[in-house]
Amino acid sequence: MSGSGGTDGPGRLAGLKDSVTDGLYGLGWATVKKLPEPVAKGLGRRIADVVWKRRGKSVLRLEANLARVVPDASPEALAALSRAGMRSYMRYWMESFRLPAWSRERAAGSFDPKDVHHLTDAIASGRGVVLALPHMGNWDLAGVWVTRGLGLPFTTVAERLKPESLFDRFVAYRESLGMEVLPHTGGSAFGALARRLRAGGLVCLVADRDLSASGVEVSFFGEPARMPAGPAILAQQTGALLLPVTLWYDDTDVMRGQVHAPIDVPESGTRAEKTSVMTQALADVFAGGIADHPEDWHMLQRLWSADLEQRQEDRTA
Template sequence: MTELPHSKFSLKLTLINSLLWLIARLSFMTARRWGAFFGRLSYYLNSRSVKVSAKNIALCLPELSSKQQKKLLKQSCIHSGMVFFESCWVWQASNQDVAKLIVSVTGQEYLDKAIAKGKGVILTGPHLGNWEALLAWGGMNLKASCMYRRPKITELDPLIQQARSKSGVELIIGERSSVRQMLTTLKQGECFLLLSDQNPAANAGVFAPFFHHPAYTMVLIQRLIAKTKSELLFFHAERVENGFKVHIKPANFSTADQSTEQFAELLNQQLAQQIKSCPEQFEWSYRRFRPVPEGYSHVYLDL
């Protein structure tokens, strides 16, 4: 296991290293089961993140009864716990062991066809299933870069950067100054991986419907396509019994001749379709509807 720098020693750092040490010594399926246990525990403790998840589920899936929403909330908490423990395991495992977790890839033909055109390929999706396993798969099977956002827990930054890089994927920090590097990657006919269901930086997005509610949505993908003529595909890694199943689909809308707002709305629509395929595996705890456009009430004020 990779130790974090001793210069950043703290109680938090000690706890993180101890947890990683323990998880590294478990089998993958045991780590997954422990994740499910702690996820179920978080549901009963009703933490703030659980309350955010409940709010988002009620907003996005009002067609579900209160009983169905509560059931989905509990399942979501369990899967969130599994994401954390699985990811800690993936970060420390060998590429060979991680590769064994990918039990199948559906839609490989769309990726092969896009790569054969000799243009860049953008693969995007939501925080659905396990994105750490997904990025590892991308790094091991594609000449690829991925957008990287530094974690809120700063002590995890060097570990995550090293862990993701070991698969072969090049990390590009998600900052405006890095756009040129993204363009170079795509113009060379390589793949660029990013998850597009989080709020972009100020002045880097537009408001567009996401599950029929206005969400600040990135415009980066449209700008990259406009400058490089890259192909757009959607992907995610669904959690299945013995590992993960990677799903790849083409964009179900034209990426050309769209206004910025139209493109953002169509992007969000396809992200929502992916999420609906296995909603219990989506990370509902993210405050997707913050900020809000002028004239709208703040969604999370009562939490």
């Protein structure tokens, strides 16, 4: 009996939370896509405003991150920016829940990126391409535009989510949109991505937050942070072109974007030195796009090294 109270109780609570989380996402995919579009948009804004007013951990973290992006913002301006950020974030979710029901024409017409020739010219030449994006706008919509609008299949990597059923749901969702999805953990993703690139394929990676212990330290808005080494290493090892991409919303129903000029592999230096230079260049492009459209950067987690170290101190105190 004592064993049941000491371990099964917390385990049951965790299991219940996982089941509720999975159920809510499932409800979103099942119901939101059936709503008339104006209703779905209005629902997203109302949910965003309610969450923002509650000032929970995610909203406070978003605001703290945005304070680094816009350091001169007054408290009132920062609060308005975080509210706009939550509305942008919920627009992402409302669109994502509805994407499986969109026609090819609707998907192709819902994203208008600049300088796509950087991507299409490389693919046409038979060269592999790594597209690296921050958590901006709707990266799923951009992916659908690539698969359905350009007719280009691509491979991506997904973070392992809890519960496992939720991760499976996300994988199935993205595969239904024409993406090949590999799990971030397990050790085989890097090799598979390298094979796709050597064959002239396309790889898309969200690359502004390190999920491993091997991230590269960069200066991001003037402070140390760690970002994934993968995009730079893949470009070095396979000869693929590394292209940063930034995304944002405006006042229309069309998402905007920019395919930036390629980040070249330095001619000299060790692999670690080249990786550091390339990842810093990637961080600089991301910072420029985020500074231009801070409300569309959906970073609701700790990112900067100082914040991660503070969390570790809090846990050990």
